[in-house]
Amino acid sequence: MxxxxxxxxxxxxxxxxxxxxxxxxxxxxxxxxxxxxxxxxxxxxxxxxxxxxxxxxxxxxxxxxxxxxxxxxxxxxxxxxxxxxxxxxxxxxxxxxxxxxxxxxxxxxxxxxxxxxxxxxxxxxxxxxxxxxxxxxxxxxxxxxxxxxxxxxxxxxxxxxxxxxxxxxxxxxxxxxxxxxxGLSLLDLFLLVSPVASVILSYPQIPYSQVLWGLLLCVVFLALLFRKMPRKFIILILSLNIICGYASTMAWNSLEHHQRERVMTFVDPxxxxxxxxxxxxxxxxxxxxxxxxxxxxxxxxxxxxxxxxxxxxxFIFSVLGExxxxxxxxxxxxxxxxxxxxxxxxxxxxxxxxxxxxxxxxxxxxxxxxxxxxxxxxxxxxxxxxxxxxxxxxxxxxxxxxxxxxxxxxxxxxxxxxxxxxx
Amino acid sequence: MYKAQNELQSRNLKSLVFMAAVALVFSCLSVRLLYLQHVRYEENLQSSDENRLRRIVLKAERGLIYDRNGTLLVGNRPSYQIVIKPAEIRKMKPDVKDSLFKRLIHLKDSQGESVFDSAVVDTMFQRSAWKSHGTLRILEDASVEQVSIVEERSFEFPGVTTVVESRRSYPYGTLAAHLLGYTGEISDEQLERPEYAGYSSGDRVGQKGLEQQYDGEFRGEDGVKYVQVDAYGREVGKIEGMQNVPSVPGYGMVTTIDLDIQKAAEEALPDSVRGAVVAIDPRTGEILAMVSSPRLDPNIFSLKRRERNKGWAKVALDSTRPLMNRAVAGVYPPASVFKLVTSGAGLEHKLVTGQTHLPKPCTGGFTFGARYQKCWGTHGNLDLVNALRLSCDVYYYQLGLMLGMERINEFGNRFGLGHKLGVDIPGEKAGWLPDSVSFNARNKRNGWRWARGLILNLSIGQGQLVTPLQEAVLAGSIATGKGVYRPHLMKELRDVDGNVVGRYIPEKIFEGNMSESTHRTLLAGMDSVVNHPGGTGKRAALPGIRVGGKSGSGEWKKGEKTHAWFVSVAPLYDPEIAVAVIQEAQGGGGSKSAPVCRKVMEAYFAKKYPKDSTEVKE
Structure with missing residues (x-):
């Protein structure tokens, strides 16, 4: 052949x-x-x-x-x-x-x-x-x-x-x-990235960020239960989420005004x-x-x-669009x-x-x-x-x-x- | 094999999930596209047009001003402005921008002076961050040297350029400055007024004088040009389908001013003396010359801001008030000139004739009640014509008491006293002819009441207020006997090609009526003032031309010299020119102001009868 x-x-x-x-x-x-x-x-x-x-x-x-x-x-x-x-x-x-x-x-x-x-x-x-x-x-x-x-x-x-x-x-x-x-399921992936989502959702500039973050934590918790995770994983992932959320808020609060401006301008030009x-x-x-x-x-x-x-x-796509x-x-x-x-x-x-x-x-x-x-x-x-x-x-x-x-x-x-x- | 099957299914599922995610994301993007390109299409198209279209205002050339013979009195000159283009400055990197800034503020001219003011450059650089197009001025009205320094080294100054503006120039400087006025940036207060409806902030408009009065005519119509520009504000082409409108230059004006007479009047009245000269043609109301002293140079208002402010502060704070046009806005007691009015009223009401002697001769004064009112001389027993000639106060005390102020003022009103004459420059004053009613009304605050004794002073012109223009009109229209014509400065408006587009039509504003005998008697009186021995106005006489006039010496403050008035008319029996002169605190009218009148008259007649004419006009 x-x-x-x-x-x-x-x-x-x-x-x-x-x-x-x-x-x-x-x-x-x-x-x-x-x-x-x-x-x-x-x-x-x-x-x-x-x-x-x-x-x-x-x-x-x-x-x-x-x-x-x-x-x-x-x-x-x-x-x-x-x-x-x-x-x-x-x-x-x-x-x-x-x-x-x-x-x-x-x-x-x-x-x-x-x-x-x-x-x-x-x-x-x-x-x-x-x-x-x-x-x-x-x-x-x-x-x-x-x-x-x-x-x-x-x-x-x-x-x-x-x-x-x-x-x-x-x-x-x-x-x-x-x-x-x-081999990871979508749910597994979700749980894996949930700490990152916590960082973003607890960003104080987002309206109702605390509510959204709370909802996220609930969803993560339910997902963990649904996945029938062992208890130590539930604790590990939940606590990771909570730590990340608070760290995000604390990091934001420790930023100088001009640094915050830079972050906010990046997110919203x-x-x-x-x-x-x-x-x-x-x-x-x-x-x-x-x-x-x-x-x-x-x-x-x-x-x-x-x-x-x-x-x-x-910005070539704009040229196309125009x-x-x-x-x-x-x-x-x-x-x-x-x-x-x-x-x-x-x-x-x-x-x-x-x-x-x-x-x-x-x-x-x-x-x-x-x-x-x-x-x-x-x-x-x-x-x-x-x-x-x-x-x-x-x-x-x-x-x-x-x-x-x-x-x-x-x-x-x-x-x-x-x-x-x-x- | 089962495992492989299982695996295959799982792979299929995963790639399906992946493609579903792709489809979802692309759908979201398409919805966003539809939103931008369909829902918000109009707004986006408009923004894109606003980006590329630039409406450029083409400033209309301001109309020029000429004297009656076509000599240019007000022109336009190019004025160079050094500007920065914010669109280019903004795109520079900070270090490039800094070094440009440093080069600009360290630029020196041949005298070692900085070309630019660092504070101005700094402000404009900061402002450039917020201005997307147009220009920002960093040097106003730059000199030719400054322009050449910057232009020669233009490669060192990217984003810096020179633009030319048209500014007013007044080739004769202070000559006729008050009637011409000047231009300046429109003030916020003016912008709010309805007559400035079409104007916008930053426009230069006429301030004072003819420039203000006829701003609408001089201004012309700004044009517009639509151009396509790129993001750097560079013109890259014309726009098809957009109608460009060329600017229409403003109308030029031929004034009634005669430059030679104006020059003579300017020379006759020195700048050190406060006062005014007005020469009019009483047959039409044309103003031949108008001087107000002290003078100002309107050119300072076209200079750069720093020098403009300096010049402005100087004239605005001057206690002699050079900004005021005394010819129309200065009010003075008419003094003995008013005796023409008192005489006229007496003649009209047939209380006297030219030959009437009044009961009391002039013994140097007059007793009224407990008061003894002086005359300036001792004139004996006079008739009316000689009382005018010698300006005897005692005669007029008696005549005034016989008439009463109402009848005297009525006669004065026939010739425009106490009224604005509607001359075509702003700021004119009406003056004031008091009688019992208006005197009481005016002095309500300080509690003075009308008393009959006041007639004594008023009948010799102490206590009224008149403007030099009113005096010239009074003398002229008494002499013609044909009514009062509105004094004016505009003769013709012409478009840029020289076609006449408007002509001032003389307008009779007061009948100025009086009986033939009154007219004759007043002329005889004015004649005798100048031409008969002992007349107070003999210094106004001209050889070969019959001049009539009347002097006045207005008392205004105890211990100070009097205001020197003189009005004259010539040729007396067919008047062509009437002149009024006032010089503040200069003494007797006959001795100080009559010569000024004569000089103005000389200029007029030298022009009319060139090369020592032998022709005599009686």
Whole structure:
């Protein structure tokens, strides 16, 4: 079965619709980058839209390379790659990087600037998948959480130190979904994150925060009973919740006025319409003024006249909304849904837990970016620096996305290799 | 195999849960999209248009003011304002902004003086955080040197630029300053008044004089231009479908002022003397010259704030009140000039004729009851014409007592005394002709009551209040005998191409009626004042031109020199010009003010009969 025959066999397993979706989304992205920057960059070969095409070309090569690497190599090199990335992250976090834009996130090789946190998303995914595919977790056995927690906490802390909260949250999302695939029920996950919910709900600026927190505690308690948890777990989780809630309130009260202002402005940018809120307001205006059908390609005054800062990177969705309206936005969301659906369907083809973890984790990375970015442009979430997959301008992120696409293609057509290992 | 089956089902469930979560989130996002793009579409579209559209007001050029011969009296000059653009300042990083600020406040001109006031720059930098477009001024009315310093090094000053404004300039400085007025920023109090309905804060409007009276005409109509701007406030193009309205320059005005006569009047009345000169054409009411002293220079009001405030403080706090236009707002006792009115009333009521002698001759005074009222000389037994010539008080004490104030004032009212004449500059006073009723009403507070003895003083013009303008009108309209015409300064309004768009039509406001014999007798009296030996106004005489006049020396304070009045009319039997002069506390009218009248007349007739004309006008 080895040789050309297998190759043919496997090409049949390539999901062409999936690749068409990737190509369509990237084309839309390049078009939007073009319309957002054409006014300021008249020379085509130095312009951003052209660079984006180059990045995409590079990304395709990288994706192809990723697709051909045998899955057992990915498994074997998951941890070495992971440690390499940790080293790079540590290098950046402890002052070795280039502090462009204030935060040290880049390693400059002269000819190439690399953002280790982007590649960390992949190596972290591989390492976590490798571990979880071999070890089941059980909420009643806390020892099973030790390794996943370690794998998670190190890059999380290093990225948080940069500071890059949004990427740190990507790790969190991947870990949550990984734990779900590794055997935790939704209820277990809820209990696991309930202390974090306590921290947020007891935030004194939320109206009726004490009532809400009380309700949360009741729900947690009922969930614990329903799950028939041993008493020591009930006490442990409840007390964790209570401690976290009070710690949150105390921390808030100990903050200086300007620190509180900063927190509140982060959560609600509209408090500072000329500073943090400016982008959000302009983004909402851009999207809203597009109406149902949009102003037409190249007709966006918000975009063309630079009222929207960062329009070609984090706020590319606003460019879409202004020029192509509600239908354009929903169409792109539909493409994203199809993309995730095709990717997720790999889980139904192959039983192998590593494949499953990588696929679900990759989908989580994509979905988390889409959700956070679009919510931000619509004024539903704080402004964080997460770009929109395939649409936003940016080399590192484009490469990350294409590597993930390569991995997904790989998982789909090589997944059956590992089938025999299972069962 | 069972395990695998089980596992597969569980995987399917999990991926379904995942996709359900995706669908849920995307649905929420779509609802939000629908809200922004459908429900709030109008508001968002409007905000986006407000972002990109900028309405630029095109300031209309203010109309110019000329004298009657077309010489420019008030022009416009370019005034350079150095400004910062808040949109650009705000986008700077703090350190860039700081270094720009430091460079600006340390900028020195060739004398080593700071170009900018650091407090002003600081305020404007702070304000730039809150202003999204437009400009903020950091140097008002900059000199050419200051502009060139900043412009030469413009690359060092991003976000700093120069804009040109039009400001008023008064090429003759203090000449006719009071009647021309000046412009200044509209005050809050003015903004609340209905006549300033279309104005907005920051507009420069006329203050005082013609600038205020005809502000609506001079102002023109501001235009608007709609442009598309980017987030930095840069114009990036025109807007299709938006109608731009060009500005319409204000109307220019040809005034009735004659620059040569005005100059002569200005020269004749030194700045050290408080007083006023008014020259009118009694046939139409045109004001040929109007001087008020001390003067002020209206140019100070177009200067930069610091110097403007300095100049303003100087004129506002001056005890001689240079801001007041004494020609229309200064009220003085008319003194002996009023004898024309008393005479006229006596003649009209046929109590006297020009040749009537009254019972008591002038022995240097007059006894009324227990009081002895002095005359300024000893004139003996006079008829009316000679009493006017010598300005004998005793004659008029008797005539006044015969007439009573009601009849005297009635005659004065025929020529506009006690009334505002409606001259076309603001601030005019009505003056006051007291009789028993108005005297009691006015002095209710201090308890003075009317007594018949007051007639003595009033009949020689001590106790009334008149303005120099009223005196000129009085003399002129008595001489013409053809009624009182509203004195005015506006002759014609012209649009920017020079087409006449409005003309002042002379308006008779009082009949000024009197019998032919009264008219003749009063003219004879005015003639004798100037042209007959011993007349008090002989210094007003002009060779070859018959001038009539009347002097007055108004007492206003014991121990001080009198206010020197003189009114004159020429040519007396076909009057073209009437002049009134008052000089405060300068002594006798005949000796001090008659020469001023003569100089004004000379200027008028030198123009009319150039090169020492031999033609004699009688």
């Amino acid at each position: 080895r040789g050309s025959g297998r190759f043919l066999n496997n090409t049949m397993k390539i999901d062409w619709l999936f690749l068409v979706l990737v190509f369509a989304l990237t084309s839309i992205g390049i078009t939007l980058v073009y319309s957002a920057t054409v006014n300021t960059e008249p020379i085509w070969y130095t312009s951003r839209w052209f660079k984006q095409i180059i990045y995409f070309g590079g990304g395709c090569l990288l994706a192809a390379a990723f697709a051909f690497v045998r899955i057992d190599y990915w498994q074997r090199f998951a941890f070495p790659l992971y440690f390499l990335t940790i080293a790079a992250l540590a290098f950046v976090a402890f002052g070795g990087g280039d502090s462009a834009k204030g935060a040290g996130r880049w390693i400059d090789f002269g000819f190439l600037k690399i953002q280790p946190s982007e590649f960390a998303k992949i190596t972290f995914l591989l390492a976590m998948s490798k571990w979880l595919s071999g070890h089941r977790v059980n909420i009643l056995k806390p020892k099973t959480f030790v390794m996943p927690a370690l794998i998670f906490i190190v890059p999380f802390a290093l990225v948080l130190k940069q500071p890059d909260l949004s990427t740190a949250l990507v790790f969190t999302a991947v870990t949550m979904v990984g734990l779900y695939w590794a 509209m408090r500072d319409p000329r500073g943090a809120g400016y982008q959000v307001i302009q983004s909402e205006v851009a999207i809203g003024s597009g109406g149902i059908f949009g102003k037409g390609f190249g007709e966006g005054s918000q975009t063309n006249l630079a009222f929207l800062p960062e329009e070609h990177t984090d 020029q192509f309206g509600f239908f354009g936005c929903v169409f792109v969301l539909f493409l994203y849904f199809m993309f995730l659906w095709r990717a997720m369907s790999i889980c139904r083809l192959h039983l192998d837990p590593f494949v499953n973890h990588v696929v679900s984790g990759a989908c989580t990375i994509f979905f988390f970016h889409m959700m956070v970015n679009v919510s931000m442009t619509l004024g539903l979430m704080p402004v964080t620096g997460l770009p929109l997959p395939f649409l936003s301008y940016g080399g590192s992120f484009m490469l990350t996305c294409m590597m993930l696409v390569g991995l997904l293609v790989n998982m789909r057509y090589q997944g059956s290799q590992l089938e025999s290992n299972y069962d």
